[in-house]
Amino acid sequence: MLEKRRAGILLPISSLPCPYGIGSFGKVAYDFVDFLKEANQTYWQILPICPTSFGDSPYSSVSTFAGNPYFIDLDLLAEDNLLRAKDYVKISKNTKLVDYDNLYNVRSEILKKAYDNFLKMIPIDYASFVNNNYYWLHDYALFMYLKDKFNGASFDVWEDKYKYHNEDTLKEFNESHIGFYYFLQYEFSKQWSNLKQYANKNGIKIIGDVPIYVAYDSADVWANPKMFKLDKNLKPVKVAGCPPDAFSDDGQLWGNPLYNYKLMKSDGYSWWISRCKRAFELYDIVRLDHFRGFEAYWAVPASDKVAVNGKWVKGPGYSIFKAIKKALGDKEFIAEDLGYLTDAVYKLVAKTKFPGMKVLEFGFDGKLDNEHLPVNYKENIVAYIGTHDNAPAKGWYEALSKKEKSNVNKLIAPLNSDDLVDKFIDMIQNSAANTVIIQMQDYLHLGIDARINTPSTSTNNWIWRLDEDYYSLSLVKRIASITKKANR
Numbered sequence: 023m024l025e026k027r028r029a030g031i032l033l034p035i036s037s038l039p040c041p042y043g044i045g046s047f048g049k050v051a052y053d054f055v056d057f058l059k060e061a062n063q064t065y066w067q068i069l070p071i072c073p074t075s076f077g078d079s080p081y082s083s084v085s086t087f088a089g090n091p092y093f094i095d096l097d098l099l100a101e102d103n104l105l106r107a108k109d110y111v112k113i114s115k116n117t118k119l120v121d122y123d124n125l126y127n128v129r130s131e132i133l134k135k136a137y138d139n140f141l142k143m144i145p146i147d148y149a150s151f152v153n154n155n156y157y158w159l160h161d162y163a164l165f166m167y168l169k170d171k172f173n174g175a176s177f178d179v180w181e182d183k184y185k186y187h188n189e190d191t192l193k194e195f196n197e198s199h200i201g202f203y204y205f206l207q208y209e210f211s212k213q214w215s216n217l218k219q220y221a222n223k224n225g226i227k228i229i230g231d232v233p234i235y236v237a238y239d240s241a242d243v244w245a246n247p248k249m250f251k252l253d254k255n256l257k258p259v260k261v262a263g264c265p266p267d268a269f270s271d272d273g274q275l276w277g278n279p280l281y282n283y284k285l286m287k288s289d290g291y292s293w294w295i296s297r298c299k300r301a302f303e304l305y306d307i308v309r310l311d312h313f314r315g316f317e318a319y320w321a322v323p324a325s326d327k328v329a330v331n332g333k334w335v336k337g338p339g340y341s342i343f344k345a346i347k348k349a350l351g352d353k354e355f356i357a358e359d360l361g362y363l364t365d366a367v368y369k370l371v372a373k374t375k376f377p378g379m380k381v382l383e384f385g386f387d388g389k390l391d392n393e394h395l396p397v398n399y400k401e402n403i404v405a406y407i408g409t410h411d412n413a414p415a416k417g418w419y420e421a422l423s424k425k426e427k428s429n430v431n432k433l434i435a436p437l438n439s440d441d442l443v444d445k446f447i448d449m450i451q452n453s454a455a456n457t458v459i460i461q462m463q464d465y466l467h468l469g470i471d472a473r474i475n476t477p478s479t480s481t482n483n484w485i486w487r488l489d490e491d492y493y494s495l496s497l498v499k500r501i502a503s504i505t506k507k508a509n510r
Contacts, residue, residue: 024307024377024402024404024457025401025402025456027456027509027510028458028510029062029063029064029459029505029508029510030058030066030067030227030229030457030458030459031063031067031459031460031462032067032409032459032460033067033068034068034069034410034474034484035047035051035068035071035090036069036080036093036120036484036487037487038050038054038488039487039489040095041116043115043116043120043121043124043125044093045093046092046093046094046095046096047093047094047210047216047217048096048097048098049097050490051217053493054066055220055224055226057493057498059225059226060502061497061498061501061502061505062501062506063226063505064226065226065228066221066227066229067229067459068231069231069410069474070083070232071090071093071214071230072084072085072088073089073092074090074122075237076239078120078122078483078484079475079484080233081311082237083233083236083240084162084237084239084241085162085240085242086232086236086300087158087162087241088159088162088207089207089210089304091129091133091206091209091210093210094133094209094210095213096110096114099136103139104139105132105136105139109132109136110132113132114128114129114132115128117487119485120484120485120486120487133202133206136205148208151207151211155207155211157296158241160200161187161241161244162241163204163207164192164200164241165177165241165244165245166200167199167203168184176239177239177243177244177256178255178257187246214304218306227306227307229305229306229309229356230301230304230306230307230308230309231308231311232297232298232308232309232311233312234262234311234312234313234315235262235276235278235279235280235312236278237278238258238277238278238279246293248285249281249285250280250281257324258279258280258324259324260280260322260323260324260332261277261321261323261324262276262277262278262280263275263277263322263332264312264320264329265320265330266330267361267362270329270477270478272328272329272330273328273330273332274329274478275322275327275328276329280319280321283337283342286338290349291338291345291346294345295345295346295349295350298346298350298353302353307354307355307356308355309355310357311358313357313358313359313367314359314360314362315337316337316338316342316343316370317336317364317366317370320333320334320335321334321335339370340370340374356377356378356379356404357378359378360379377403377404377456378403378404379403379405379406379409380393380399380404380405380455381394381406381407381408381412382394382395382407382449382450383408386426386429386433387429388429396449396452396454397453400454400455402456403456404455404457406461407446407447407460407461409461410474410475411475413470413476414443414464414468414470414472415439415442415446415464416439416440416442416443416464416467416470417468417469417470417472418470419436419442420439420469420470421470430442443464443467447504451504458510462488465497466492473486474486
């Protein structure tokens with residue numbers, strides 16, 4: 023898997039420079055595919071494209087199966103006669119950073135206008151879309167309708183007849199109630215499928231992300247409570263996180279409900295198989311977030327405010343991947359094997375044969391055998407300077423302490439932070455790693471302000487956007503030349 027020397031760029035859909043406040047599946051996305059092709063790239067790595075909720079994180083969604091309606095391109099809806107320019111151009115705020123509050127307040131009304139027009143001209147393939155995706159679409163649409171009914175409140179405080187997923191009770195709702203949410207997913211799927219086909223036709227494969235956990239207040243938990251460790255009141259008993267690490271002395275308290283792996287295993291991991299099947303409908307290659315959690319996961323008492331008092335609990339191990347392979351065949355996964363790793367985690371990665379990840383910014387602890395230094399890379403890995411959870415290289419270097427900079431300078435000897443970025447790019451491009459993924463910010467020599475996410479913080483994340491004038495012939499030629507010289 024991922025056996026040839028290839029390179030790609032990491033850029034979230036949300037970061038594309040669409041004129042309506044957030045990246046979309048429209049012209050700017052097609053232009054970026056063209057950019058990747060001209061720059062001799064093979065992969066476009068994106069972040070999860072599921073709907074965001076409180077906190078705006080794509081790693082905390084109301085559905086692991088659904089798509090984010092914000093990514094539906096308004097101009098494409100207009101081309102299909104579902105909108106007129108006056109319906110959205112003046113009221114869609116185009117901001118340098120993503121303004122989620124504005125999107126929340128404005129975008130839904132625009133899309134409802136499109137839905138009203140859609141009902142007058144329902145396309146012939148709509149029914150088959152609903153039928154093919156009913157296994158997740160219906161519960162998602164019901165969940166979203168009920169969230170509206172209860173003013174956005176978490177499902178655990180809804181009236182009992184609704185908070186406990188009951189097929190008989192929920193029969194009172196039909197497509198007149200939930201059809202809007204069917205429509206959103208139909209348009210999302212149509213636009214994304216067309217974009218992905220265009221990318222594939224032009225030699226670009228999409229690397230997508232499957233977060234290991236789902237949000238508590240989600241259609242996934244509401245519709246499948248037995249698959250999670252909840253009490254009789256549907257409250258989590260323990261929640262997910264990770265122990266103290268380089269990002270936080272108290273650990274990271276994610277708060278996601280933990281899986282009932284014993285029950286999942288007894289039914290052959292059917293929920294996980296459905297989830298991965300859906301992921302491979304959306305992406306060509308799937309990065310499994312927080313892979314070490316499949317070997318053992320950090321379980322924190324639900325009442326705790328920090329993660330420091332959690333405990334390691336054994337995960338499903340290889341059995342889950344064996345079941346997925348049996349059901350879906352050989353698929354291309356990437357194991358995000360970062361964080362606190364043990365021999366058992368390394369053995370699990372080796373057994374799956376999935377390529378793991380190495381992050382150059384983690385390589386400067388003063389030890390020459392650090393596995394994140396490119397000189398120590400093996401072929402079956404995906405190499406990064408930094409991921410979406412790391413600062414762009416320029417900002418990362420400028421923020422280092424004097425001692426940390428000294429560790430870097432001993433190995434790299436940069437003239438300045440811009441020189442360091444170029445040396446980093448050269449180092450991982452020319453390493454033994456089969457696959458190299460570089461953040462777009464690093465090719466542009468952007469600083470700390472272009473960081474996508476800072477773990478353990480709740481503000482100013484997921485909002486960075488690419489300037490609309492990012493394209494230049496010199497940039498394309500530079501990236502293409504670097505990639506070609508590295509035999510990628």
